Amino acid sequence: MHSNISKMARHLRLKLKPSSLAFRLSVTGLAMLPVLPLHAISAKKEISQYSEVINNNKLTVVSVKSPNTVFDNGQSLHGFGYDLMRKYAKSLNVELDFKIVKDNAIALQLVADGKASMALTNAPLEAIEEKNLSFFSATCGNMNALEQNGLDSTISLAVSNATDPIAQTATGFTCKAKEDGSIDQLASFYNHNIVEPEAWDLIERNLKLRMPIYQASFQREAEKYDLDWHVLAAMGYQESYLKPNSISPTGVRGLMMLTNNTAKAMGVTNRNDPSQSIEGGAKYFDSLLSQYDGIALPDRAWYALVAYNMGPNALSTIQRKVQAQGNNPNEWINVYSYLKSNQSANSKYKQAVQYVTRIRAYLEHIQINHAEPEEIEV
Template sequence: MQRMTYRVKVSTLRAKRRLSYLLRPSKRTLNLKSNLVPSIPYSPSARFSKTKKLVQLSSIALLSLPADSLTTMKAQVPAYNKVMLQKTLIIAAVPGDSTYFATDGFQHGFGYDLVRGYADELGVGIELKAYASDKAALRALQSGAADMALTTASSQLKNQLELSSINVSCGYDTSLTDNGLNPKVSWTFKQADDPLSQKASYFLCDRIKLESTQSLAAFYNQNLLKDAYSQQHFKKTLTEKLPDYQSSFKKQAKDYNHDWELLVAMGYQESHLDADAVSPTGVRGIMMLTNSTAEAMGVADRVDPLQSIGGGARYLEEMKSTFQDVPQTDRIWFALAAYNMGPNAIKRIQKHLDSDGINDKNWANIYNYLSENKASNSRYEQCMQYVSNIRSYIETMKMQTV
C-alpha cells in the first residue's frame, strides 16, 4: 500500500512538472521579441499539436489524482439548495384521490395540500408536473427533472430506484384508511441526507402537524359516495334531473365566472336539484336561498330554476371576492364555507388563527379549527360537511366515476 501511494504521488508530481514546463513562457520567444527580431510565422498545425499535448498531459495529471479528489469534483448540489435558490419546489406527481386533482383552473388534493404547506414553510412556490405512472414520476425525480415526488408507489419500486421516501402519515396509517385514502401516499426524495428530505420529515412528523394532517384527511374523505345507495342516488339525480337544468347551470356559471359543475355540486348538496324544495327554516329552490339573500341577489322567484341558480352563482362570486387575499387554490373552500355559514363567521375564525400565529389563509387550518371546536358549535360541523360534500361531488363528476 505504501508503494502504491508513493507511485501515485510521484506520478502526480511528474504530471504537474510536465504541465508547468509546457506552459511556461518560451525563452526563445522572449529573446526574439526583446531583440525586435521578426516573429515566427503562425502555424495552425503547430498550435493544434501543442493543444493536443496539453489535453493529453492534463488527462495524465487528472488520472494521477487520488480517488477522493475525483469524488469531490463530482459532488452534487443538494436539492434543497437549488429549491431555495430558485424559490420553487418542483413536484413530480401522479393524479389520484390521495395525491391531487386538477379541476378546471385550480389544483387541490390531500397530498397536494400537504406539499403546499411544506412549500409555505420553506417560503417557496410550487411547480407541479403530472406523470401517468408512479415509475415515470420517480424516474423524473431520479433524473433531476423534479425535486421531490408525490405518489403512492410501492416500497419495492422506490428501493429498486434507490430513492428515499417518507410516508405522509408518519406511521398513523389508520388516519388515512379510515377516510378512504391510500396509506401508501408518500413524498420521495433523491437523497435521504438532503436537507430537503430531512426538513420534510420534521415537517410531516411534528405532533401538531400530524393532528392537522388527520383533519385534512377527514376533509378529503373519499368514502362519501362509496356506498351503493349514495352512489346510485347521485347518479340517478344527474341522469334524470340535471338535463332539465344543465343549460341554466352553464349560463349562470359563465356569467359569474364559475365552473358549471361546481354549481351543480352545490345544487345537489342544497336540494338534490329539486326546484320546489323547501326547508323547515324557509329557504327554497334549487340553491336553497333565504328571503334576504334572494332579495339582495335580485331574485324575485326562488323556485324559478334559472333565477335560483343565478342567485346562488352571484352570491358565491361575492364570497370569492370577499376572500380575494386567500390563494386561489384555497379560495373556493373559503367561499363555500362563507356561503354556508356567512363570511363574518369565517373571518372571526381567521382572526383567532392569526392571533395564535397560524396562517389564516390556509384552508387546512380553517378546517382544523372547525374540527377542534365543533363540539361547542354545531354550525362548525355542518360547515365541514357542506364543503367536504361539495368537494366530493365535483371530484366525482370530474373523474367520471358515476
C-alpha cells in the same frame, strides 16, 4: 447501532439507496443526518436538489390524480397530498410548482432525470426502487390518519438521493406535521368516507337523471364568472339534490337554495326557476370568492362555501376566534379545525363542516364521472 437505525428506518418507511450507509435519526424523529463516506457522494450531482429548490425559489412536485394526492377543480388544485406539499413549500419559503402527470412511471422518471424535486406517489415500492430512487412515508408513518378517513395509506415521497438535504428537510417536516396534528386535520377534511359508500349509487342515479337538464346552465354561469361548473353542480346537489322546487323550514328555496334577501340582491325574481337560481347562486358564490380574495386558492373556495352556508358575518366571527387562539385565521386548516373541534357544542358548525366536505366529495365525484376526458401535460 445499525440494528436500531434499521428499525427506525422501517418505522418511517424509509428506503436507503445502495450508495448510502445509514441515516442517524434524532431522538424526536424530526431530523435526518446522513452518515456517509466521501466516495458515496461523488456519484451524485455537485448541486443538490435542495440547493436547486432554494436557489430557484421553486419546489417542483409531480404526482398522479388520486383521492389522497391531488385533484384539479378547474381553478386550482386541492387534495391531502397537495395541501401537505403546500405547507412544506411554505416551510422552505419557496413557491410550489405542482405538476399532475398521467402515471407514476412518468412521475418517477421526472425525479430520476432531475426535472422534479420529488414525486408524491402511491406507486409500489418496487417501482420506485427500479428507478433507483429513495423514498419515505409522506406522513411519517401516520398511516392510521389516512386509513381512518378512507385514504390510501401507502403514499410516499420519492427523491433522487437519500443523502440530499431535500430528503432531510421533507422528512423533518412530515414528522413535525404528524406531531402537531396537521396530518390528522388534513386527512379529516379530505375524508373519503364523508359520504356513506352505499349512498353513492343513489347519488349517481340522481346525477345521471338531473344533471343533463341543468348542465348547460351551470356551464353558462361558470363561464360568466370564470368558475368551474363542477363546483356549481356540486353545490346544487348539496343544496337541493338538483330539485328546483326544494324549500327548507327556514324559507330558503330553489335549486341553489337562496334566501329571499340574497335572491333579491342577486337580481333573482323567481327562486323556483332553475335557470335564475343557478344564475343567482353563481353570482353570489363569485361575490364571496371576491370577499376572500386575500386568501390563496383552494382555501378561498372553502371559505366562500362556508360563508354561502352560514353567512359571511358568522365566518368572520369564527376567524376572530381562531386568531384569538394564536392561529392564522386565513389558513383554512385552522378554521376547519376550529369548526370541527366545536361542532358538538354548535350545530351550525357541524352543518358547515358537513356542507363544505360533502361539496368537496361531490365535486371530485362529478369531475371523475361527469367531465369530458382531459389531456394531462407533462
